[in-house]
Amino acid sequence: MKLTELIQKLNLSVRSAKTHLDREVTGGYASDLLSDVLANSEEGNLWITLQIHQNIVGVASMKDLAGIILVNNREPEPETLEKAELEKLPIMVTEMPTFELVGKLYSLGIVGTK
């Protein structure tokens, strides 16, 4: 499924790289540990986290992820947004907590990597 479709269906607010939402999402990974994401996420995955500092952009672009969704209404730090714009990495926010969001993503067909 395309990122644009998910944004629409889950009513996500896009905070960065608004012109780069055309990407196909290959799956999802939820974690707040950066090394865990580096080790276990896969290219084209959506990453669900509550971390908002700029290093999440570094991790996501290392792994060529499709985007990051921040849960619980958490807003990215200004530096995070700046970096995300530079890396053309979409960051989205939702009021849902991780559990609800992952459940909805699963029911839309976005599944885990294993």
Add this chain to the structure above:
Amino acid sequence: MTPDNKISRIQELVYEIRIGEVMQSDVITISPQTHMSELRKILREKRISGAPVMDGDEMVGIISIEDFIKWLADREHDCPISEKMSKDVQTLYADEPLTQAVNKFERFGFGRFAVIDRQSRRLLGIITKGDIVEGLLKKLEIDHYKEEEEIYCRRVEHFFEDILADKVVLLFQYDVAGHDFKRAGEGASRLKASLKRLGLDPQIVRRVAIATYEAEMNLVIYTDGGQIRARVEPHEIFVKVADSGPGIPDIQKVLQPGYSTAPEWVRNLGFGAGMGLNNIFKCASKMELKSVVGKGTQLYIRIDTKDGAMSETN
């Protein structure tokens, strides 16, 4: 192919580009009760040559500078716009290709068309010949830029083949400041971009990038800084990460997954889960860690470019 039957990029583009992509979407509308005498000021201030006339949600006509000039020339009395506007409103759908607009401009000779949504029939924007020209030029410019970038990439991609030597080695060095979380990861990210440009296998590039990123994070979290040196050869990428202290007292222990000495605040950022060295180990073809307390630590990571199929998530 003769020049006559060769399809130009422009001809292709008028079929590729949708009207919705080039129209102006913040449309200035005018109410039918507005007087003709007020029109000049509106057109001049908004810098437009015409506007849809809206009665509430319904589009009832289009008024343009041509209508205004005709009204002036006829020296008629002031009246509401609704009496002078063109009521025969020709519309275009936002999802139609540009060629549709070009045809309609030719057929009707109008200066502008209202663009509506096919389903809801709501007004989405307005399109003029100028918008079409601008849209085409923009697309051509993007094409041109992409082409240049491709040429550039291709040039670098064949770097190793183009160099005439028995052995070619590229050396990249990145200096990492300790405790600077704002810049943490920059070295790895720049290395990744450089390797990508060299046209190396994306899987290899990702493995080098992840291993380097984790090593860089260790420099940032635990040391006063250090250096990353990447030696790139056609068969292997060798990354050496070195610092000058404090050093690791028990190497066997830090290699255990989950073991970490990171302070609480670092863990709160999502680092220090005791997975870093383990991640590096998984990405590397070979890894070696040497450390002397008080002197510093050296980490050697070798990634064989023939190991392309090996995934970093294995």
